[in-house]
Amino acid sequence: MSDVVIFPVGKEASADSYLAWCNTNSPDTTATMWYYPDRVDKYGQRVVAYLGPTGFIWNSEPYPEPAGGVEARADGVLNANVEWPEEQ
C-alpha cells in the first residue's frame, strides 16, 4: 500500500499547506491536482497522499521526496494504513 500523511484534527491548515506544496513539487503536470482537498479518514483526520518514495511511483521508480517535504508535512504523520469511513 502507498503511504499517506495523516493530519490530526485541528491541523487542517497544515494539511492544506502540505497539499499546496505537493501541487507545486509534483512531477506530474498532466494531473489536475496532487490529491483531493477533502479526503478524511473515519476519525475525521485529513489525509494527503505522500509525495515521496513510499507514496508515489513516477516513471516506474519510487519518487524521491523533494527538498522541503519533511518540513511541509511536519504536523502530519506518515502512515501506510488509512481507515477510511466505513460504507456497506
Place this chain on the structure above:
Amino acid sequence: MLLTRAQQQAAAATPAWTPADLGAKLITWWDAEDLTTLTLVGSNVNAWRDKKTALSLNQGVSGSRPLWSATSFAGRPGIIFDGTDDFLSTNSIGTMPAAAVPGEMWALADQLALGSDTAIRAVADYGQTTANGSRRIRRVVASSISRGNVFANGTAATGSTIDLYGRHVIQGSFASTGLKISVDGAATETSAPLSLSTGNSLTSIGSNISGLQPWNGGINTVLITTVLTTDEAASLLAFLKSRGGI
C-alpha cells in the same frame, strides 16, 4: 486421433474465443492487455477505456492513479491498485444494465490483502451513491479469510469455499431473484430475492463509486454483460482463467 489435413487447417483457421464473441451480450470490456485503451503518463494510468463503447474511466488526481505494468499480472499486463486510494471512475454508466434489469459483472483480479486486513475492498462498482444504489463485486473477510462477495441494494452474497487471495475470476450476477457470487466458477452462493434497483450515474474500477473500499492488488479485466447462457459463461470463464493462469 489423427486429424485430416482439412481438419488441421480448419482448427488452425479457427480464431480463439474472446469476450467479443458474446456479441450484443457484451456491454463493456476493460482490458489491461490492450494498450490502445489506456492513457499512461509513464506507468501511471490516467484513463482506461472500454473496448466496446469507449466508456472511459479516469483519474485526474496524481496520488490516486494506479500503475500499469506489462508483466504485473502473472507475467501479463495488469493495472496495480495500491490498496490505499487508487481508483478509476467516471460520471456515467454508459449502456450497462441498471434499475431492475438483470446483468453480470466479471473480473480477473489479483487480490493481495491478507486475511488480517479486514477492510472491504471493491473490484468494480457502478450505479449511484444513494444508499446501496449500486452493483458491486468485492472482497470481504470472514474468519480471517478473504472471500468473493457481490452486493446491491443492501443485499449481499459471499462465496464460502475459496480463499480470494491471489488471482481469481470473480463473477457477480444481479437479478431480483437474487444476487449470485461465483469465484473461479465455483464457491457459488446466492442471496435471497431482493428489490433490485440500482442507479445510473457513476462507475468505478478499483474502489466503490465513492472512491472508498480501495482494491489492493492487480486487475487485468473487467466486463459487464447481460445474462449469459451456461455455455457463454463457461467460455468466458475459460478465457479469463487461461489469462490468469488459474
